[in-house]
Amino acid sequence: MIMNNMRPLILLSNDDGVRAKGLNELIDMLSPLGDILVMAPDSARSGAACSITSVIPLYYDIVEKRPGVRICACSGTPSDCVKLALEKEAVRRPDVVVSGINHGDNASVSVHYSGTMGAAFEGCMKGIPSVGFSLCDSAADADFSFAAPFVRAIVKRVLKTGLPAGVCLNVNIPKVKEDGCKGVRVCRMARGTWSSEWTEAGHPRGKEYFWLTGDFTNMEPECEDTDMWALAHGFVSVTPVAIDMTAYPAMSGLKDLELL
Amino acid sequence: MIMNNMRPLILLSNDDGVRAKGLNELIDMLSPLGDILVMAPDSARSGAACSITSVIPLYYDIVEKRPGVRICACSGTPSDCVKLALEKEAVRRPDVVVSGINHGDNASVSVHYSGTMGAAFEGCMKGIPSVGFSLCDSAADADFSFAAPFVRAIVKRVLKTGLPAGVCLNVNIPKVKEDGCKGVRVCRMARGTWSSEWTEAGHPRGKEYFWLTGDFTNMEPECEDTDMWALAHGFVSVTPVAIDMTAYPAMSGLKDLELL
Numbered sequence: 001m002i003m004n005n006m007r008p009l010i011l012l013s014n015d016d017g018v019r020a021k022g023l024n025e026l027i028d029m030l031s032p033l034g035d036i037l038v039m040a041p042d043s044a045r046s047g048a049a050c051s052i053t054s055v056i057p058l059y060y061d062i063v064e065k066r067p068g069v070r071i072c073a074c075s076g077t078p079s080d081c082v083k084l085a086l087e088k089e090a091v092r093r094p095d096v097v098v099s100g101i102n103h104g105d106n107a108s109v110s111v112h113y114s115g116t117m118g119a120a121f122e123g124c125m126k127g128i129p130s131v132g133f134s135l136c137d138s139a140a141d142a143d144f145s146f147a148a149p150f151v152r153a154i155v156k157r158v159l160k161t162g163l164p165a166g167v168c169l170n171v172n173i174p175k176v177k178e179d180g181c182k183g184v185r186v187c188r189m190a191r192g193t194w195s196s197e198w199t200e201a202g203h204p205r206g207k208e209y210f211w212l213t214g215d216f217t218n219m220e221p222e223c224e225d226t227d228m229w230a231l232a233h234g235f236v237s238v239t240p241v242a243i244d245m246t247a248y249p250a251m252s253g254l255k256d257l258e259l260l
Numbered sequence: 261m262i263m264n265n266m267r268p269l270i271l272l273s274n275d276d277g278v279r280a281k282g283l284n285e286l287i288d289m290l291s292p293l294g295d296i297l298v299m300a301p302d303s304a305r306s307g308a309a310c311s312i313t314s315v316i317p318l319y320y321d322i323v324e325k326r327p328g329v330r331i332c333a334c335s336g337t338p339s340d341c342v343k344l345a346l347e348k349e350a351v352r353r354p355d356v357v358v359s360g361i362n363h364g365d366n367a368s369v370s371v372h373y374s375g376t377m378g379a380a381f382e383g384c385m386k387g388i389p390s391v392g393f394s395l396c397d398s399a400a401d402a403d404f405s406f407a408a409p410f411v412r413a414i415v416k417r418v419l420k421t422g423l424p425a426g427v428c429l430n431v432n433i434p435k436v437k438e439d440g441c442k443g444v445r446v447c448r449m450a451r452g453t454w455s456s457e458w459t460e461a462g463h464p465r466g467k468e469y470f471w472l473t474g475d476f477t478n479m480e481p482e483c484e485d486t487d488m489w490a491l492a493h494g495f496v497s498v499t500p501v502a503i504d505m506t507a508y509p510a511m512s513g514l515k516d517l518e519l520l
Contacts, residue, residue: 044315046314046315047311047312047313047314048309048311049308049309049310049311049312049339049378050309050310050372050373051307051308051309051311051337051373051375052307052309052373052472053307053472054306054307054471054472055304055306057461057469057470057471058469058470058471058472059463059467059468059469059470077311079309079373080472083457083458083472084458084470087456087457087458088458088470109385109503111505112310112381112385112503112505113310113311113312113339115311118309121372125369125372125453125454126453127453149520150520153517153520154517154520157516157517163510164507164509164510164513166451166507167507167510169514183518183520184517184518184520185518186511186514186515186517186518188504188506188508188511189504189505189506191426191504193385193386193387194343194385196347197343197347198343198344198347198348201317203319207319208319209317209318209319210317210318210319210344210348211314211317211318212312212313212314212318212336212340212343236520238514238517239506240506240507240510240511240514241505241506241507242505242506242507242510243369243372244448244449244451245371245372245449245501245502245505246448246449246499246500246501246502247424247426247427247500247501247502248448249424250423250424250427250500250502251446251448251500253424254429254446254498254500255446256417257413257414257417257444257446257498258443258444258445258446260409260410260413260414260443260444260496
């Protein structure tokens with residue numbers, strides 16, 4: 001919640017890298033709402049999840065500065081970016097951390113692999129209201145324009161009222177034609193799974209290599225309360241996700257382990 | 261659950277790399293329980309979380325083969341390792357995925373950064389009972405010996421009864437002297453946070469670099485139901501963690517977003 005008269009400070013990151021279209025559109029969408037600090041990976045870090053870099057030291061450069069917008073490119077992962085921005089570059093504590101807009105969805109179990117959500121989790125673990133945005137279109141030149149009113153409204157709402165402690169938002173935006181979006185649904189993660197994940201490829205000198213690809217199966221396509229259902233039916237999905245991953249209902253069934 | 265007379269197939273991985281002591285001790289601890297297939301990163305991938313590799317192709321080599329044990333070294337992350345093993349190297353579906361033993365704890369929010377747990381999450385997302393083990397000692401020559409009876413008993417239990425769908429175990433083992441371990445506690449993740457995460461370091465040619473380090477603060481040190489409390493008091497902590505990260509209690513408070 002904004003408690004003073006300063007313009008909000010909005011920290012942005014992503015996993016597609018500082019030059020990605022989705023990040024640059026996000027800057028334009030949100031700069032009317034506050035001062036923007038971007039700390040984004042210097043190149044793509046797709047699938048970075050919450051990974052952090054501990055075996056090599058990191059650096060960042062300020063690559064652009066204009067009134068109300070400062071853009072930094074960092075050699076680390078999305079989580080590293082948020083950590084570095086908070087401790088080394090932000091002039092004050094950001095009011096919100098926003099990550100994205102990712103080129104490609106991060107619904108269902110893909111949240112676990114998502115560097116976009118890695119940045120949002122990091123902001124949330126630091127006690128800052130945090131949101132990750134992803135568009136269901138992985139093209140480098142994807143059309144993000146119709147997403148603008150949703151993105152702006154959700155960030156405005158989060159700036160105004162905050163989020164519960166330990167909870168951040170995973171927002172996925174369907175690929176629809178302009179005016180084709182049916183609205184917003186608050187959803188749970190669909191149960192789903194990836195399979196047939198490897199495509200074999202030969203090295204020129206003969207060794208067998210494997211490209212990670214895969215087919216996603218939604219294991220509950222008929223469930224209208226899931227993110228996958230919302231996206232398949234033209235809605236923006238808003239899924240609150242929790243830092244506390246404890247499977248509370250499973251605890252009592254494990255009590256026999258205490259007798260070891 | 262083992263439904264036939266074959267020896268169980270146990271898939272092992274880790275994030276400290278195929279040569280780490282913790283993994284090799286784990287092989288010795290578990291080979292009495294079944295056939296062992298190891299697919300581990302060819303070098304350390306600490307902090308890899310659930311990250312996956314999509315921009316370069318991956319490979320692996322069988323680096324050791326002895327009766328009942330096959331060890332592969334892979335160029336990818338712990339999650340990649342589990343995915344590759346399941347699809348390309350396992351002769352049948354593993355009965356359990358075991359990751360570790362990590363050199364260093366993965367309690368509280370560190371579960372989000374943990375490559376050890378990344379491998380366990382991947383097994384769980386593929387519907388296989390999965391467990392990650394970590395020892396609260398990050399030394400390369402840490403003493404894992406007193407952990408053996410706990411590790412074996414927990415894996416035996418999981419082989420016998422399975423785990424609830426979408427739930428895996430995050431097991432942390434305290435650093436205690438032999439016979440100093442007080443037993444096992446089934447726990448929730450403690451609320452905690454990392455701060456002071458960067459140590460500045462100069463590049464020989466003058467640029468400023470930053471090493472990721474940090475201090476962990478347990479935000480509820482008095483709570484006896486947490487993993488951090490168990491470890492601080494000499495217990496092995498067993499925390500069931502869920503693939504479904506939806507923050508269900510937060511959903512109703514976000515319903516106003518559906519009016520956008």
